[in-house]
Amino acid sequence: MFSKSCNYAIKAAIFIAKHSLEENKVGFVDIAKEIDSPQAFTAKILQILVKSGIIDSVKGVNGGFYIPKKNIATTYLVEIVDAIDGDAVFHGCGLGLSQCSETHPCPVHDKFKSIRDELAHMLETTNLEELALGIKSGETFLKSL
């Protein structure tokens, strides 16, 4: 569905959001540990999120990554997916045609499009706050057992 990078990015963002709700910053080493991802690779993905304006960072002692509190509830998953994987998920052809088109559709265009649109709607309406709260309450988890 999404690339590995994108999966890491979503999990990292949720983890950062959880800490930001309590006004704390977190370093990439801790993030990598918590979401079970390679450290160096995670650091790269975090840079993309910073450049995309989804998260902020502070260097130096007691530095780390964070999300301004007022942004947590207004940051939606679609922004993360778009920053990492681009818009292929939302506009690409389900059978890999170079472009999805109404006038030159592939055999599964209609059926695929409705599912793709639902996925997009889900990503557009799911924000980091609700996901972070799920982690905090222990209902959901960021890594396997």
Added chain:
Amino acid sequence: MFSKSCNYAIKAAIFIAKHSLEENKVGFVDIAKEIDSPQAFTAKILQILVKSGIIDSVKGVNGGFYIPKKNIATTYLVEIVDAIDGDAVFHGCGLGLSQCSETHPCPVHDKFKSIRDELAHMLETTNLEELALGIKSGETFLKSL
């Protein structure tokens, strides 16, 4: 969404189905041309479809691949996806956890599951005949312009 191999497999199956509706067999060279895929690689994927019992083949002069006419309307996309990509599409976690679980769910489990189930339902109810007829009538296409 699906792997490239799986995209090729679906397109190939539709193309074969179209010809099988008219009692014709097609060779892998023609298939590769029609669906715009690498010949040798396509041949491999066709073998998997044969072994999975989705299509049949006949060697020798005037040989080729085909689908018994009575099977065309009862062959569903889910069989092809399952044969090529396996069941990760239907049972895998949307965030890449080693396994999707109700008791140890990832943050997007509930939301993701409903979309995944719709995709599964779509694949389980879409058969090759309807897709082949779309190609035949010129409404849909197997390759880009």
Added chain:
DNA sequence: TAATTACATGATTTCGAAAACATAAGGAAT
């Protein structure tokens, strides 16, 4: 039964995402 056609299969190569490595740069604390 030899020639031809077309599918079948294993080995090898290519390519890009994923991961790791090495080094630079910035900011806080003292």
Added chain:
DNA sequence: ATTCCTTATGTTTTCGAAATCATGTAATTA
């Protein structure tokens, strides 16, 4: 000002899917 902690960035390596190459096998036809 200096030191140390932490993020930032460019380069290299790894790994597996994708694609190709080379050869084998079966069936039809003349």
